[in-house]
Amino acid sequence: MQLMSEKGAAGGGLRERKKRATRAALAEAAIRLAAAHGAEKVTVEAISAAAGVSVRTFFNYFDTRDDAYVVIDADAGARIRRSVLDAPASLTPLEALREAMAAELAEAEQQHELWRLHAEVLHASPHLLVRSLGAHMADETLLAEAIAARIRPGTRTGDPAATDEQRREALDLYPRLLAAVAATAVRTSVEHWFARQEEAAFLDVFQEVFDLLAAGLPAPRA
Amino acid sequence: MQLMSEKGAAGGGLRERKKRATRAALAEAAIRLAAAHGAEKVTVEAISAAAGVSVRTFFNYFDTRDDAYVVIDADAGARIRRSVLDAPASLTPLEALREAMAAELAEAEQQHELWRLHAEVLHASPHLLVRSLGAHMADETLLAEAIAARIRPGTRTGDPAATDEQRREALDLYPRLLAAVAATAVRTSVEHWFARQEEAAFLDVFQEVFDLLAAGLPAPRA
DNA sequence: ATGCATCTTTGCATAGCATGCAACTTATGT
DNA sequence: ACATAAGTTGCATGCTATGCAAAGATGCAT
Structure with a gap:
């Protein structure tokens, strides 16, 4: 077997x-x-x-x-979680997350036509963008679990018997916030890139977003 | 008049x-x-x-x-925007945002029963939590505009003639990200507070979230 | 108050979304 | 080949959502 x-x-x-x-x-x-x-x-x-x-x-x-x-790629979330868990210990959780998502997004961008059509359709009706968020929210809880497991290796992850309810209640604030912020980072990157496609490549925008987050969202040149 | x-x-x-x-x-x-x-x-x-x-x-x-x-309070967004614009210049954008939202949330928490029923209903069906995000997304763009105006006082804000499309395209990455992250902060705070109501008051959770964000989401005690 | 303009409500008709059920067709394992 | 399980389909049904035109309520000027 x-x-x-x-x-x-x-x-x-x-x-x-x-x-x-x-x-x-x-x-x-x-x-x-x-x-x-x-x-x-x-x-x-x-x-x-x-x-x-x-x-x-x-x-x-x-x-x-x-x-x-x-629902584009139902397995993307699982790959990101595994990537987060397998990342070198020298990386901070935020860095591990950035690497994992950047890799996934780089691959998605390869399938140029479909990725582009999707971006267009979602951008055309914010209503769908919202649903897209929703589709990623279950993933978000699982991602938070993976992050927690990375920080505290004792934590069990991927237990299929746990309900979403139980998952949510067991989570600390930090992994939860990190997962939520990461999802937001992706969304914001996509929106900004889409609004100004000529000016910057998508992955560059994405990196800049994470740099800002890691720096604590400092006030720009006042 | x-x-x-x-x-x-x-x-x-x-x-x-x-x-x-x-x-x-x-x-x-x-x-x-x-x-x-x-x-x-x-x-x-x-x-x-x-x-x-x-x-x-x-x-x-x-x-x-x-x-x-x-749609709980259709005017909350407008109050937050004004509050952000009117905040003392000594505050960073992130701090101004935290103050504005904390004030608004403190008021919402006064209307205890409705606030609680809302939390319960949204928590019971993630589907609605998603829609709630969606309802706040238009606000998010306006908030990003207000933040931009605070940073660069020349920026015009609240122009009713501008389409959402135009608003989005005009925005820099920083205010856009800040608005998105703030919305995420609220959502994450609510979720975490709801999952562990006994352990912490809502506003304390909210403050902790902003502290984490301002510190650049550092890895916790390794 | 009276009358007119404007806004709001309402019922009716209609199209599309979504689910349950039973009958039918197609794979799979022995 | 046969039995079982899985997937597909049509039909019936209920609910969401929109357009339209008639009726009702409000605001305003006289």
Whole structure:
């Protein structure tokens, strides 16, 4: 019995592959239609038709229409957490976080077309940007756990039996704040970069944000 | 001609007062019903009936059902902005922000019952917490503008002719980040306080969060 | 007070989102 | 090949949300 199925990989039986294909087809159809006609104008019926499944099946994969717009890579959070845990001990938690997220974002930027379409769609309707935040909030709690585990190696992390409620209550203020601020850093970086694309590369903006945070948000040249 | 009508005050004609009353009645009915039966189980019909208006009228006041849950005090943002602008020049932007928000939160905490019901409802369904963030995001842009104006007094703020798009593009990274981080600070404080209500008063948690931010999120006792 | 202009509320019609259920089709394991 | 489990589909249903036009309430000038 292999330990495989990191569940983001390509393996699995025909069934799993088909499911992933269907989900991907729905997500991509949703984004392309949204980019073309505006997110609010696209009906679930249109998305389903473009992906070649019934409307009912769409709702087997996504709880709401908007979920199809915002869930890009369901495994990114897990990779970031592992990266935080595995980072050299010489790094501060904030530095480890910066490295982990920078690596992930650099990879995301490779898939240029989809990343760009996503940015466009989300930017076009703030409503979706908010949902995107929401999609990352469960991740945020898990990330806070990983940070806590890094600081205090005794802490157990990734316990599947724990409810979100329990996770939240067990957390100290510091890891919680760090995770929240990191998510905010990403969001702010994306917004600023998108507003001024000509002036700066995305990863540079991201680094500058973390520099500001590490410096305690000092008042700029008064 | 008085300078009055800070539009949160009690003044105004009968029409305005009635409108505010209706809106308040809807918001309060929504929160009470949500606290009692669960936010998702409450229909717009029930909220409208409890407030004594028609369903259609509900949608004249709120774009979506969930908006009724999250919009507590529509003028809080404006007060914070003014407070930031009026703060003594000796304070850093971060300090001015902390003072402004602490004052506002202290007042909110006075209205104990509603504040508490809100916290409960939002905490019970993360979905709404997300929408709450969204409701504050427009405010966030305005706040970033106010911060920019405080730093560079030449900057115009509160121009009603500017679109959100224009506002966003004009902003520097620093004020944008500061506004975003401040909003995150509030959210994190509320979450942590709610998870451990016995252990610490809310405003103390809030102060600690800002201390951590001002110190550059240093690694805790390793 | 009377009448007019403006704003607000309301019911009705309509479209789209979302869920439960039962029937049907397709993989998987033996 | 067979039985079981998993996935898909259509149908019925309820709720959210918007446009429109009629009716009601308010503000204002005379």
